[in-house]
Amino acid sequence: MTSILIIGGGGMVGQKLSHALAATPLTGPDDAVTLFDLGFAENGAPATTRVTGNVTDDALVASLVAKRPDVIFHLASIVSGEAETDFDLGWTVNGRAFWNFLETVRAEHMASGGIYRPRVVFTSSIAVFGAPYPDKIDDTFLCAPQTSYGAQKAISELMLSDFSRKGFLDGLSIRLPTICVRPGKPNKAASSFFSGIIREPLNGHEAILPVTSDVRHWHASPRAAARFLRHAGTIDLEQVGSRRALNLPGVSCTVEEQIEALREIAGNDVVALIKHQPDAAVAKIVAGWPRDFAPERAKALGFRAESNFHDIINTYIEEDLPKS
């Protein structure tokens, strides 16, 4: 029996993970899953317990850690666009609250006489990187974030790594590709349109494309994200060694290739719903984002993503497109 805490368990990726853990438990059917988030959808993902609250509430976080979950998935964060417009909010939630969370785990480790040492899986992001880039970013390329969100993710990785090295917990940061196709509504992430231009037309709605179609980017489906997390919750971290942040596999393609994949799957009328409406602010942020990776370490550790954008669209249609 494994007890699992998912911080940010009410979000899209958290729900996908919760479904994946229900379908394939880490240990067995008596695994206990606690979801913690600001709120939960009515027909949300399966869970043993749901806790509503804010990651900045140190006492509440401490009460959850005091239950000594074996595995903690930390997915909660202010998204990139919002962390850029609200500097204080981004640093408070993505910086200070994450640090306090680590200190809480350390305190529990100490209180247990060094016995409690949970696996902590942190969802980092390819936003830790900044231009200029090589053609493919390899596993030894520097973090040079060009957004506050990226800086906060890179800092959280460094902290998680140091707390792991000291033996207070056993952490792994996984740098998720941009998750595409996100179901539901657009969010405040600057990357929201990468999903919007597929999801909205498939649902019969117009979608705004704020950048030019030659923009190349790095994608994985929500299903792949859940699998990455589940895998990170169980792999042998001795194999990972001391570098506890991993670039993950994904699909590198241009917006034009995304659109052509949509055309082949859904036809011209669907593609016609995409409207090009340049947005300089979004274009500026996206211009600094990675385009392609050579994630050899993660591949060797058994992380798997889709192999092309067609698969990513088909995953959306299969898992998330509302059935008419």
Add this chain to the structure above:
Amino acid sequence: MTSILIIGGGGMVGQKLSHALAATPLTGPDDAVTLFDLGFAENGAPATTRVTGNVTDDALVASLVAKRPDVIFHLASIVSGEAETDFDLGWTVNGRAFWNFLETVRAEHMASGGIYRPRVVFTSSIAVFGAPYPDKIDDTFLCAPQTSYGAQKAISELMLSDFSRKGFLDGLSIRLPTICVRPGKPNKAASSFFSGIIREPLNGHEAILPVTSDVRHWHASPRAAARFLRHAGTIDLEQVGSRRALNLPGVSCTVEEQIEALREIAGNDVVALIKHQPDAAVAKIVAGWPRDFAPERAKALGFRAESNFHDIINTYIEEDLPKS
């Protein structure tokens, strides 16, 4: 007239910088230099003002920033060995206090209506890197620190960079090589012996070598460190671009090469004062440290170090060896 604040101005590098600024002012003879540190040597470096206190004293730091110094050199930190043995102290001083300092500068920037935007030069370290390494570390190699000190320096760099990007201040982190030959007494840095094996014998005292003589490392003199800092205080940061952390030039050599340089300069009797006394704890830390760099960006920006270890020893003899 330039007003300068040196946080950590009572330390060895801070004193060297203060002497360098007295000899060659940033603007002219009416430059005002404030040194801030836990304490000052009796015959310390020149300064307009000396302030005694702790960088963790937020109110005191705020009072110094409220004077709106044009250039702030931030040199204060818990050293590597101590940050490793006292986890809380390291994170409090090298992490939390640095963050609070940046927030204080930001608050002053805001209070000034956006006019106050000081140059902030932060002394980072090659401890931000972690093994395994390429033969030479280039300017795009990842930070993967294997000490808490290294993690704290890498995190401070990321924060300084983000506060700079947002325009609250104009920051640059310089990753100093190991400073050698340090004058005075051994300190708690794990790197202390690199200086000790030169300084102590030159002063007629025994020195302990805790590692094997094939250990290769990356050095620059205190004089070079002061010049790096002074240069970082004045260069055009537009040229530096968005990556605000620089690997600096230095001298790559083995302990054996250090010893042979000492032998050529001072003779066999002096070298005979070096006693090999293996220390597994020090050897383990040092094994994870960088050996050589290709610091092309810093060279192109005009940073200069010594070209060999003989020069480093001669700098010590010239500047710091007590005259008998």
